[in-house]
Amino acid sequence: MNRKIGLMLTILMSLMLAACAGKKEGPVVDDTSTTATTGGVGDANKPYRYSDLSASELEALGIYGDPLNEKVVYFEYNSTAIDRRSQVILSAHAGYLADNGGINVSLEGHADERGTRDYNLALGERRANVVSDFLAANGSQSNNRTISYGEENPVDTSHTESAWQRNRRVEIKY
Amino acid sequence: MKSIKGILITLLVLVVTVQAHAQRLRGTAQPSQIRATPIAIVPFKVLDETVVFEHQLDQVVGNDLYATGKFEPIPKEKFLTLPSRREEIRAKDWRFINAEILVYGEIWSLGGDRYEVQFNMHDVARDQQVGQTLRIPNLTKETIRAASHIIADKVYEAFTGNTGAFNSKIAYVEKVRVESQRHRYKLMVADWDGYNSVERYASWSPILSPDWSPDSQDIAFVNLTSKGPVIKVLNVQSGNTETIASFKGVNAAPSWSPDGTKIAYSSSRYGSPDIFVYDTATREHKRVTTHYGIDTEPSWAASGRSLLFTSNRSRKPQIYRYDLFDSSISRMTFEGDESANASYDPQGKNMVMVHEGGNIVLMDAQSNELMWLTRAKFDESPSFSPNGDMVLYMTEQGFEPTMIVASADGRVRTKVEFVQGDVREPAWSSLRK
The missing domain is CATH 3.40.50.10070 (TolB, N-terminal domain)
Structure with a gap:
């Protein structure tokens, strides 16, 4: 279980990984297109403007199409660690939000039904805050607003592992 | 008499x-x-x-x-x-x-x-x-x-020889579907057996964590608003509410002190959730814990001297006790992966908590021995009857949320039969005066 990894250590590692990923290739700034979803770079190995990964690399992470279209990132139980898939998605958003400064972004943190409701309010907030920090650390110029819904707004109310996975999330809204 | x-x-x-x-x-x-x-x-x-x-x-x-x-x-x-x-x-x-x-x-x-x-x-x-x-x-x-x-x-x-609790009240939250995606959250008050239920407050966004004042006149609760979770106090008789904590971040888990002069709660206004104490007379908020972990779910000992709270400072949630006189903090639970949402009975003999994510467990305050009241997976929100002889909690029976009263000796469990629908977060009042 990922919870065994220290929380702070996990956040630090996530941020460092993301920083490394960012250094390989800075954000593309020559394209003035404001369409969020188009790649337009013309590089088959790097089809999307705000990601360094190829389509197949993205698919390996469960991302089909432009990572900028992904508006939800998921977490392990009782964890706030940002996994590889989330890093790719959030890096794309950070890149877009760096190019388009001043956008108001709402980050809504959620928990699964396990654990107590008040604890899950705190957990949902931590997840939203970690996402906010990740975006900022990766150059986002957005105005982030975090809000926690705890376990109160599940997307799936069944008591299954897959439902819990879908419910442990931060929704990125802008 | x-x-x-x-x-x-x-x-x-x-x-x-x-x-x-x-x-x-x-x-x-x-x-x-x-x-x-x-x-x-x-x-x-x-x-x-x-x-x-x-x-x-x-x-x-x-x-x-x-x-x-x-x-x-x-x-x-x-x-x-x-x-x-x-x-x-x-x-x-x-x-x-x-x-x-x-x-x-x-x-x-x-x-x-x-x-x-x-x-x-x-x-x-x-x-x-x-x-x-x-x-x-x-x-x-x-x-x-x-x-x-x-x-x-x-x-x-x-x-x-013990005081009866059958004239006390319970509060709980009922979630009612209004349209396909809209829900109404109702703060209900009923007799202890769920009869006579009356809506006392309603909101389009979630309500949780109701807690009765010791004179049973007011209920503190959490309401999720567009600004985030805030703490409100409802006067049961008049229906008036007052927001007492709407600081940046999460405001949660209000708990009334036994003398009714203070409300302990959790707030993340300084970054991580810490325990605060609100003075109902001076309206001042005092921070009592300062850890970078999650500190939440404070609950007073009957003496008013100490607060139990949930913290993940040792990675997983466990119960800690804060002493209001010398500010010392001691860990109370060691058994199992997780313990949360603890509260003392009025005599201070036992505490009840949610153990391992969904069992209701009593812990003897003297010996620290545990007694499992339930071994279900999803039981939550335990609260003692005002005489300490019973525990009210939520479980699920056949996918239906079900409110249960268990005798504190673990022998008997009865369904709170008059409470139906998508209910949660039951809280037992103090004795009516």
Whole structure:
């Protein structure tokens, strides 16, 4: 279980990984297109403007199409660690939000039904805050607003592992 | 009342024996096996036979007493006679069905929609009336059911020496689907058995964590707003609310101090959730914990000297205690992966908590031994009855949210039958004054 990894250590590692990923290739700034979803770079190995990964690399992470279209990132139980898939998605958003400064972004943190409701309010907030920090650390110029819904707004109310996975999330809204 | 106290003394030997026995068994891993006292509650004789009441008082009294685990109501089909007065009692009829306590009485019609209940308690072994005839005046068809809870309290107090809790209230949250994607969250107040439920507050966004003030006049609760979770205080009588904590971040888990002057809660206004104490007179907020982990779910000891709270400072949520006098913090739970949402009973003998994510567990405050009240996966929101003899909590039965009252000795579990729908977050009030 990922919870065994220290929380702070996990956040630090996530941020460092993301920083490394960012250094390989800075954000593309020559394209003035404001369409969020188009790649337009013309590089088959790097089809999307705000990601360094190829389509197949993205698919390996469960991302089909432009990572900028992904508006939800998921977490392990009782964890706030940002996994590889989330890093790719959030890096794309950070890149877009760096190019388009001043956008108001709402980050809504959620928990699964396990654990107590008040604890899950705190957990949902931590997840939203970690996402906010990740975006900022990766150059986002957005105005982030975090809000926690705890376990109160599940997307799936069944008591299954897959439902819990879908419910442990931060929704990125802008 | 005086006569009941007199009887108390005569029963002292019995009570002391039972309590000593209870103490010995408390804290063991299995629910105790002390025998419940067989009690016969005779259907109350309605003197005006043309009057029909919606509820059978004897049934309600029996349900009340059964839920404590200390009484075993005998089915009335077994009764040989149905006395309503002293001279109609033949002790052998009741010894025959092993009744040890007999409760009987009459409902008087006083003209119009006015009734009075008169009832007696009888010690079958001694063939003696316990105390005097008690009268509950000024009843109507609408309110007469509440007389049952008064009767149950009197019986409970006479034979256990503990204060009855059947006239207390519960609060809970009901989620009602209005349209496919819209829900109404209602803060409900009801009798302890879920009857008489009344909506006291409603919101389009989630309500959680209700907590009664010690005088049962107010309920503090969390309401998710567009600004995030805030803490409000509802005056139950007037329906007025006041927001007491709407700081940046999460404001959650309010808990009233035993003297009613303070509300402890969790706030992340400085980054990570810490415990704060709000003074209801000065309206000042004092921070009492400063850890970078999650600190939440504070709950006061009856003395007001210390606060239990949940913290993940050792990675997983566990229960800690903060001493308000020397500011020391000690870890209370070590067993299992997770413990959360703990609170003391009014005597400070036990604390109840959610263990391993979904079991309701009691911990003996002296020995730290655990007793599992439930071994389900999704049980939550435990709260003690104001006399500490019962625990109210949520479980799920056949995918339906179900509210349960368990006797604190683990023997008996009863469904809070009048509460239905998508309910959650039950909270037991203090004793009504």
